[in-house]
Amino acid sequence: MRQDLANMVYEDIGFEDITTQAVIPPGLQVKGKIIAKEPGIIAGMELALDIFADFNVTVEPMVENGENISEGQVILEISGDPRTILTVERTVLNLLMRMSGIATLTSKIVKKVRSVNPDATVAGTRKTTPGLQLFEKNAIRAGGGDTHRFRLDDGVLIKDNHLALVGGVGEAISRARRYVSFTKKIEIEVETLEEALQAARAGADIIMLDNMEPERINQVLKALEDENLRDKVIIEVSGGINENNIVQFANTKVDVISTGYITHSARSLDLSLDLEKIH
Known part of the structure; x- marks a missing residue:
């Protein structure tokens, strides 16, 4: 991760920061502060500390992730x-602002969900x-959400295109069960009540109800209860869920x-850096 962060900085620098090199004389020392220009949830502090440390900038955190x-x-x-601080400033701020924006939106949505369903998990x-997946997932965690899968090797998630190529729910789950270790959960995405029942009967660990309206979701839950299958599986819903309709699903x-909304639609939190010359 440290190398990834360094690469981000050097990608932004290019050959040199010509503005800073031209304008700022050598030998100066400064102190500075990164300040919040709006309220929110902070995330990405570890990235800022790592970048500044790698470039020999002394840094003291005033808050912790999730605060x-x-x-x-x-x-x-x-x-x-x-010269160093001004050169790495934008990369540090961009990461902090992006991650804090995701954490802030996640926290807002988690509070909405918990107000009506205290036991529900909000996941990314x-x-x-691309390239920021680890950071954005950690920002979700800082905001009180669940990361879901970080990568494809975290667990099985059988989706519609998998099903289209192997002949259905039961066959897909059977193939997955034979292939993966017992340490990996098997999740399957379904679009109909019948597929949900097939998945539960076939032993799926998690059933994702994709793009179902709340009324339809309740019908699936009732059908699973009628077959004494509801307590045997984790039921997840996804598809088109945002801060305006998430309470209906909760x-x-x-x-x-x-929901992908907490990453792809999060607005960066506004932060700024102010410097002051020491000598």
């Missing part, structure tokens, strides 16, 4: 060579930014609500 921050609050304090999806009393 509520208010407008005007100091997030961290730094000191060192202004793999609709993340009211169905499902176990997990997964």
